[in-house]
Amino acid sequence: MTVENENDLAKLLRIGKICALALQHMLERIEPGMTTAQLDAIGAAFLKQHGARSAPILAYRFPGHICISLNHEAAHGIPGSRRIQPGDLINVDVSAELEGYWADTGASAIVPPSRPEYEALCQAAREARSAGINAAYAGRPLNAIGRAVEAVAKRTGYQIIRDLGGHGVGRHIHEKPNVPNHYDRSRREKLTEGLVITIEPFLTTGRGQILTARDNWTLKTADKMPVAQYEHTIVINGSCPIIVTAP
Numbered sequence: 097m098t099v100e101n102e103n104d105l106a107k108l109l110r111i112g113k114i115c116a117l118a119l120q121h122m123l124e125r126i127e128p129g130m131t132t133a134q135l136d137a138i139g140a141a142f143l144k145q146h147g148a149r150s151a152p153i154l155a156y157r158f159p160g161h162i163c164i165s166l167n168h169e170a171a172h173g174i175p176g177s178r179r180i181q182p183g184d185l186i187n188v189d190v191s192a193e194l195e196g197y198w199a200d201t202g203a204s205a206i207v208p209p210s211r212p213e214y215e216a217l218c219q220a221a222r223e224a225r226s227a228g229i230n231a232a233y234a235g236r237p238l239n240a241i242g243r244a245v246e247a248v249a250k251r252t253g254y255q256i257i258r259d260l261g262g263h264g265v266g267r268h269i270h271e272k273p274n275v276p277n278h279y280d281r282s283r284r285e286k287l288t289e290g291l292v293i294t295i296e297p298f299l300t301t302g303r304g305q306i307l308t309a310r311d312n313w314t315l316k317t318a319d320k321m322p323v324a325q326y327e328h329t330i331v332i333n334g335s336c337p338i339i340v341t342a343p
Contacts, residue, residue: 097266099290099331104197105338108266108292111148111192112199112329112340118142119190120343122162123205128182132164135188136175143192151191151198151269158313163189163202170257170298170306170315170323180207185214185322191269198269200294201341202327214322217301220252221324224297228262228277229328232287232295233335239283242276245297255304256297257323260315265329266292287332292340296327 099105122139140161143150152158158174165173165187166180173187180186189202204221206214224245231244241262249256262275276283277297302321309316317323329340 097264097271097292098288099292105331107195107197108199108331108340111194111197112201113343114143114146114148114194115190115192115199115201116341116343118192119188119201119203122188122190123203126180126186126205126207128180128207130180132166132173132175132178132180135164135180136160136162139188139190148192148194151193151200154193155269165189165314165323167322168317168320170300170317171260171325172313172315174311174313182207183209183211185324187323187325189325189327196267198265198267199329199340200265200269200327201329202296202325204324204326213301214324216252217254217299217322217324220248220254221297221299221326223252224248224277224299225295225326225328228295228297229330229337229339232293232330232332232337234287234289234332236287237284238273238275238287239280241295242283243279245277246279249297249299254299254301257300257304257306257317259306260298262294262296262327264291264293289332289334291332292329293332294327294329296325298323298325
């Protein structure tokens, strides 16, 4: 969507903050031994408390309120009976709707005890997200975002999962345009004032190829190498994007 007035922006910021706080709430309550279904229930209760509805359920009838992925699962992990283990790399992706407005955010975290290799991967993914956001301002080509993300990945020695990227959001969970995390020479359409998109790099220590699991939802790396992802919803606003999902 494109923000057209102050009401649009206020409503986006409201659902964005709810998503951000839900993510923070869930990350703070992760404990080894709990199931991903238990963690999902924590997120579901938080969204309900704030009057928001799970976007994956609303849009796609996803079998869970929140996407929770572990280790080499890149995205769309289904909450269930899996127990979170010490040292796991967990990704929590929260998207929700309120009063017709949608927002999307996500983050990876290491379940103690930490692992240096996971810390480095997460740091690189956070840097890549920041670089993508800093490249997103009105009048620049959309592919400037992918160029910035790719530069961080190359500098830090990680591979981008090219099949996964950002997207438009606001009136639905997935809208045009798709936002590649790599430099695509053909994507020279301009970023326009008020455009609402997500920036969400997926970095891995492996080759970056993914496949769909037998559950028809979970996306995994083919080589079973770990993945880190960080995501914000932003509004293009001159040379200073508005981060909708800042807590």
